[in-house]
Amino acid sequence: MRLASIVQGLDFDLVKGDLNIDVDAVAFDSREVIQKCVFVAVSGFTVDGHSFIPKAISLGATAIIVEKDVQVDESITVLKVRDTRDALALLSSNFYGRPTDQLNMIGITGTNGKTSISYFMKSILEQAGKHVGIIGTIGTMIGDQLKKNKNTTPESLYLQQIIADMVSSDISHCVMEVSSHALSLKRVAYSRFHTGIFTNLTPDHLELHNSMEEYFEAKSLLFDQTSDYNIINADDPYGRRLIDKVKHYKSKLVTYGIDNKADVYASDIRYFIDSTIYNVHTPAGSIEIKVNLPGDIYVLNSLAAIACAYCSGIDLEVIKNGIQAVEGIKGRMEVVYKDKNNLVIVDFAHTEDSLEKALLTLRPYAKGRIFLVFGVYAAAGELGSDKRSSMGKVAAKHADLSIVTSDNPKDQDPDAIISEIVASMEAAGGSYKALVDRKEAIEYALTIRQKDDIILITGKGHETSQIIGKTEIPFNEAEIVNEFIKRQLLNNGY
Numbered sequence: 001m002r003l004a005s006i007v008q009g010l011d012f013d014l015v016k017g018d019l020n021i022d023v024d025a026v027a028f029d030s031r032e033v034i035q036k037c038v039f040v041a042v043s044g045f046t047v048d049g050h051s052f053i054p055k056a057i058s059l060g061a062t063a064i065i066v067e068k069d070v071q072v073d074e075s076i077t078v079l080k081v082r083d084t085r086d087a088l089a090l091l092s093s094n095f096y097g098r099p100t101d102q103l104n105m106i107g108i109t110g111t112n113g114k115t116s117i118s119y120f121m122k123s124i125l126e127q128a129g130k131h132v133g134i135i136g137t138i139g140t141m142i143g144d145q146l147k148k149n150k151n152t153t154p155e156s157l158y159l160q161q162i163i164a165d166m167v168s169s170d171i172s173h174c175v176m177e178v179s180s181h182a183l184s185l186k187r188v189a190y191s192r193f194h195t196g197i198f199t200n201l202t203p204d205h206l207e208l209h210n211s212m213e214e215y216f217e218a219k220s221l222l223f224d225q226t227s228d229y230n231i232i233n234a235d236d237p238y239g240r241r242l243i244d245k246v247k248h249y250k251s252k253l254v255t256y257g258i259d260n261k262a263d264v265y266a267s268d269i270r271y272f273i274d275s276t277i278y279n280v281h282t283p284a285g286s287i288e289i290k291v292n293l294p295g296d297i298y299v300l301n302s303l304a305a306i307a308c309a310y311c312s313g314i315d316l317e318v319i320k321n322g323i324q325a326v327e328g329i330k331g332r333m334e335v336v337y338k339d340k341n342n343l344v345i346v347d348f349a350h351t352e353d354s355l356e357k358a359l360l361t362l363r364p365y366a367k368g369r370i371f372l373v374f375g376v377y378a379a380a381g382e383l384g385s386d387k388r389s390s391m392g393k394v395a396a397k398h399a400d401l402s403i404v405t406s407d408n409p410k411d412q413d414p415d416a417i418i419s420e421i422v423a424s425m426e427a428a429g430g431s432y433k434a435l436v437d438r439k440e441a442i443e444y445a446l447t448i449r450q451k452d453d454i455i456l457i458t459g460k461g462h463e464t465s466q467i468i469g470k471t472e473i474p475f476n477e478a479e480i481v482n483e484f485i486k487r488q489l490l491n492n493g494y
Helices: 051-057 084-095 114-127 158-166 179-185 211-224 237-247 296-311 316-323 352-365 382-398 414-427 438-448 478-489
Strands: 013-017 025-027 037-040 060-064 077-080 104-109 132-135 138-143 145-147 174-177 193-198 228-232 252-257 262-269 276-282 285-291 334-338 343-347 368-375 400-404 432-434 454-458 465-468 471-474
Touching: 025 084, 025 104, 025 276, 037 051, 037 084, 060 084, 084 158, 104 114, 114 132, 114 174, 114 296, 114 316, 132 158, 138 158, 174 252, 179 211, 193 211, 193 237, 193 296, 211 237, 211 285, 228 296, 237 252, 237 400, 252 296, 262 296, 276 296, 285 296, 285 316, 296 316, 296 352, 334 478, 343 352, 343 478, 352 368, 352 382, 352 454, 368 382, 368 438, 382 400, 400 414, 400 438, 414 432, 438 454, 438 478
Parallel strands: 025 037, 037 060, 060 077, 104 174, 104 193, 132 174, 193 228, 228 252, 252 262, 343 454, 368 400, 368 454, 400 432
Antiparallel strands: 013 077, 132 138, 138 145, 262 276, 276 285, 334 343, 465 471
16 A cells, blocks of 8 residues: 555645655554554653654664654655644554444443443344444454453554454444543544444543543544434433533434433333343333343443434334343453352442442342442542542442452552542441452452342452553452352362
């Protein structure tokens, strides 16, 4: 492919060189440079790609895209742009043949609920005979093949490659979780979405966005990229703000909710420990739905998927079958152990709001106590302290006993993180035990459990590793639970 084709639509200054050169690859990581490669020098938070230009050239880069003035050999083509992140997204889209134009792209954004909505959508679309791909927190799924992602939404170069692979695999619909990081850092720039879905907005990732206002503005960027439908949660305060913002857009607005007037809504909700049944009402009619996950949060998330399916013209019976075919979602209120006396649940809840919803969902079914095993992942400065404090208060209010532990402390001091959580719990009068080792914390909860107690382990959900320092250690909570109980039963003569 010619460089001139790859940079089509890019605003740049040709510092030197020739646009009529052949290009075989695009890279922003110098370690991935090959012969006849365009190297895009991205200025990151900790590493500046401009520092790796000599290495990229030595490995075969023949063109470079820069934001800064650089001195390189006369044989190298140099293009200067205002924003290399933006340039990387455009080049990636062009290089892979603008693949988002060839699929029905559904983007889901919001603090919580993105993963479950994507799995509900996948199931509904497959019931309707569509070939579906997923890109999100749990990974990238093309057909039945699951591959782990480094980020919820991959960097633009990798993202466009994944979508191009979906096109070549005859995928018709791509359901993508679109994180606020991806929107702010232009990972999805120059991607075309048919439909955008907004779930909710609660405090999270403020180390990047600095304020809830910036966080909201980042999330709302998705709805500037949609061509057909914007589907928004009318029960969420930020959702209502977004409704006002997009109601005059060319894309059709469709709302969903439980408590507020909406186009797609639920009534006659019946709650169970492992499921929820309700009547859904859409402009196309009404039908009873069973969701094999408990609580209002999964009613709302299934409503979002139903609204999207309605917009796609899918029959209500097919929608019902699709929702009910989802028997569970990895790490989302996942029952990892159950007997006549106890229930052990793993959930991804990692924000104040999601933790509270998980605990409130379980409370009506707790004949005994609720033991909560949780920590707060590494987050720097005042914003990290606020998160630890708020989650500690939720735990103090809604759990009978909290075992406070580590959750991906990375380079931060896990004892310091736990101390901040514990301080807020003490101030709120909560009952707790602090154990830095997460495996020890889980096993402690299992050791002290009695008849009718529920153990809720939150924060990691589907994740199967723990990051301590710079080391990623295998850590599967379902396996830890079941192996401990197996040993316990053997020791007791069972």
